[in-house]
Amino acid sequence: MPPRDPTSPAAHPVTQTSRMPTRAQMTRGGDALLSLALLGALVAASLPLLRVLAGGLWVATGLFVVCSILAVGVVLRRLRAPAIVTTIAELVVAVALVTLFFFSGSAVLGIIPTPATFAELPTIAAAASQQIVEGIAPVAVERPLAALVVSAVAALAILLDHTVVTARMPLLATVALVAVWLIPALAVPARTDVAAFVVLAVSALLLIRAETRSRERATLHLAAGSVSDHPEDAGAPTRRSGAAAAVTATVAVAAILAAVVITPELPRPAPRAGVGTGPATTINANLELGDDLRRPVEVEVLSTRTNAPTMPYLRAATLSQFDGDVWEPDRGDTVPLSPEALGPVTAGPDIRVTEYLTTVTIDQLNSPWLPIPGPAVRVDDLAGSWEAMPANRTVVAADAATPGQEYLTTTHVVRPTLEQIQAAGTTTEGLSDALTALPDDMPDVIAETASEITADAANDYDRLAALQRWFRSAAFSYSLDAPVSDGFDGSGVDAIADFLDERAGYCVHFASAFAVMARTLGMPSRIVIGYLPGTLTGASVDDQSVATVSSSQLHAWPEVNFAGIGWVQFEPTNSLGAPQTYTRSTQPVPADGGQDVTEETAPEEAAPLAPEDAPSPTPTASAPAGTAAGESPIAVALPYAGVVVGVIVLLLIPALVGAFRRRLQLAAAGRGDVLAAWRFVRESARDIGEAVPASESPRALGARLAAYAGVPEDRVESLVGAVERASFGRHADRVGRAPGRAAASDARAIRAALLASVSSPRRTTAVLLPRAVFTA
Structure with missing residues (x-):
């Protein structure tokens, strides 16, 4: 028998093998591990949602549904079911579980949808949409929103299961997971959650590696039983795999460190007007205004014209509950907006109430909160569906949008004399205990400072006036940077204590410190989010002055409740706003274009008021907090x-x-x-x-x-x-x-x-x- 040529392919039957793993072989080689890696990646991508959605039973429900879907996929692939059968089965399980948890009342056996079940869907979708539009992060997840979120997560699980386990495209799935992870960042701007990012990055890398390992196992399984003519080569694949894994791990760690350490230090891009990324083109009612105010490019968000003697502040939301760390926006009962929905403004005997008309035109503001002068008694000419919150005289969108709106507001401004407000005093009658609540572990410096500044005052108004004068004095300065550099860019009691020591901050610090210090003096207080009065343009329409309001004039200010007068606005922010003066009863009342009205019932609201010795208002309402004037386009x-x-x-x-x-x-x-x-x-x-x-x-x-x-x-x-x-x-x-x-x-x-x-x-x-x- 002639010797076999070593270069002949026939001499090496092992290397001639051309079998390659099919998708079925690859999935059977690691489907359970790959599904587990996918579950971890889904959880990691979904965790930041808890920043915009309040936790609850819906979290456990969603996790159970996702686990069930992935488990069905693992079982059917082990049984060698076709890919289309596996996907359909997962879809059936998802529909059955969502029906069981949210629509069992109209379903057969609690899991089979009926026409009545499908008839509920438009209502559920509309209710969920309303919760999203009107809610303030973290949004309380009720049944409509829970059904929507769990259904969306189930659909995502089915899609990614097919993409990763069936189609073997983990990189494409990673793109979808990153998109889900970014949703909270787009919905509620905040500092990057470094821990959540690292968890997502590690989960995505493990998912990709799990898919690669399943391919390797399938290939090695097919090659089992084959012996190389060169035994020393047997360990080569393992060595190459180990080396590649080490390189991959090194690159992954470097990428994560670069994203965590370097990216936060990069300068933020300057947003352009009209593209939805400009500063404060929405209203965040969570007192997180620092980032918006620090952005360098301004956007004209709205304009106003009024017959009032000065341009009014525009209120959007009120915050009454304070737990020591954050101020919570009010979530009171709402009613459909109608001419009578806000109710009348009432004042005590002999206290003047004057009516003014203000027209607001929205340009580049997109917010569920409607900016209106206060205290408003009616809002006309709005397009779409709106709701009123009479308790704090704010208006929120039900099924409408702010851009392009032009509406007429009627305000009844309570105008006591100096003697009347000094004699009235603050009151908690008829108010919630939340308006005077303080945390147990509050730093002593806050109450001690409030007591020291107001020691010489004889009544509640004079005490608040003394606090306001102190904050607006040369002892404090307005700064958008000092709070950040010293690490107290917030509104909690620790931030207030730091602010009182640093004595530099912006409106959130001044308003929060004033409101908390008022509570230490036994006075009910709250914070309002809205806009400064704007800047007069010099133009007039129907003999009414016109002013424009920019994004940098987003503002926060405190209010305190007075007996027979209502909620009185103060302006402690140094160098911003123009606090009004009170006239004494012996001084003549100047004509200002308003119409006096008579209301003689219990107190509700009050007009913007200020201490006796504050400077007189000027024609321009307030200078912007920051501008881009003269900035080079380059x-x-x-x-x-x-x-x-x-x-x-x-x-x-x-x-x-x-x-x-x-x-x-x-x-x-x-x-x-x-x-x-x-x-x-x-x-x-x-x-x-x-x-x-x-x-x-x-x-x-x-x-x-x-x-x-x-x-x-x-x-x-x-x-x-x-x-x-x-x-x-x-x-x-x-x-x-x-x-x-x-x-x-x-x-x-x-x-x-x-x-x-x-x-x-x-x-x-x-x-x-x-x-x-x-x-x-």
Whole structure:
């Protein structure tokens, strides 16, 4: 029998094996672990939702539904069910569980939807939408919103289960998970949650690695029982996998550290007007105004015109509950907005009430809270459905939007004399205990300072006037930066204590400190979120002055309740606003264009008031907190250009790494390493979507690649022959530079032909996202 040629493929039947794992084999090789990794990634992506949605039973319900869906997928794949059957079964389970938890009353056996069940859906969707529009983060999740959120999470679980476990595209699933994670950041701007980001990044990396490992296990399973003629090669795949895993882990850790450490230090891009990213083009009723006010570009959010002697403050929301850390927006009962919904403003005997008319035109403000002068008794000409909250005289959207609205407000301003407000005193009669509540562990400096500043005052009004004068004196300064640099950019008692020591801050610090100090003196107080009066334009319409209000004039101020007068506004923020004066009863009442009305019942509201010795109001209401006047367009555009360049660089990193890797392989081939040229071809085949199992011989893979249109068969045959000679020839270690350069040339020609043979999207993906960069 003649000796067998060692270079003949027949001499190595193991390497001739061309079997490759099917999707079914791959899923059976690691479906349970992959589903578990997907569950972890889903939980990690959903955790930040708790920042905008209050926790409750819906969290456990959603987790149970997702676990059930993924478990059904694991079981059916183990039973070798077709992919379409698995997906349909998961959909059926999701519908049954959502029906059981939220629509069992109209379902057959509690899990089978009926026409009555489907008839409920529009109502549920409308109610959930209303909760989202009107709610203040964290939104209390009632049945409609819970049904919507759980259904959305179930649908996401089914989609990602198919994408990751069936279609084997974990990178695409990661994009969806990042989008879900970003929802809270877009809904409620806040500092980046570093811990949540790290959890998401680690979960995504584990998901990708779990999918890669399942492929490896499937390939090794198919190759089981085959023994290499070169036993020393048996550990090579493991070594290569371990090395690649180490490299991947290093890159992953570096990426996470870069995102956590470097990204927060990058300058924020300057937002442009009209694109929805400008500063304070919405109203955040959570007293988180610092970031909005610090943004450098202004947007004109609205304009006003009025017959009042001065432009009014515009109130949007009130905050009465204070737990020591945050002020909670009021969530009182609402009624459909009608001419009588807000009710009359009432005052004690002999106290003047004057009516004024103000027209507000919304430009670039998108908020569920409607800015209105206070105290309003009616709002006319609004488009859409609106609701009134009579307890604090605010208006919120039911099914409407603020942009483009122009509406007329009627206000009844209570105008006591100086003697009347001094004699009235504050009162808690008919008010909630929340308006005087204080935390038990409040720093002593707050109450001690309030007592010290008001020690010489004889009545409640004079005490509050003394506090206001102190805050507006030279002892304090307005600053958007000092609070941040000293770490007390908030409204809690610890931030107030720091503020009283630093004596520099912005409206949130002044308003919160004033309101809490008033409570230490036994007075009911609350905070209002809205806008400063704006800046007069010099124009007039129907003999009414016109003012524009910019985004930087978003503001917070305190109110205190007085007997027979109602809620009285104070302006402690240093250098902003223009506190009004009171006239003594012996002074004549100037004509101001308003109409006196008579109300002689219990007190409710009051007009903006200020201490006796505050400066007289000026025609312009308030200077903006910050402007972009004179700012170069190039300076405005540079941050955006930086972001665009940064995104492009990030997108090109895989392509650059892949190109560098291929360059090294061709360089090695040129020095005589023919196998490096073959690795170049194998990775190119994977880039265009071709399966390249480790057990497949070069000749078998070459035959498949030569079948692609345009691939030069002679080049493939030449390279395969060179690889076989280098692997099995007697002088494999003596391959010279000439064969190596020929192999490199063949490899380049084969890759170019493979890329040209596929569609443009596939070719673009192959270049931008080479698979060798992401998988071991």
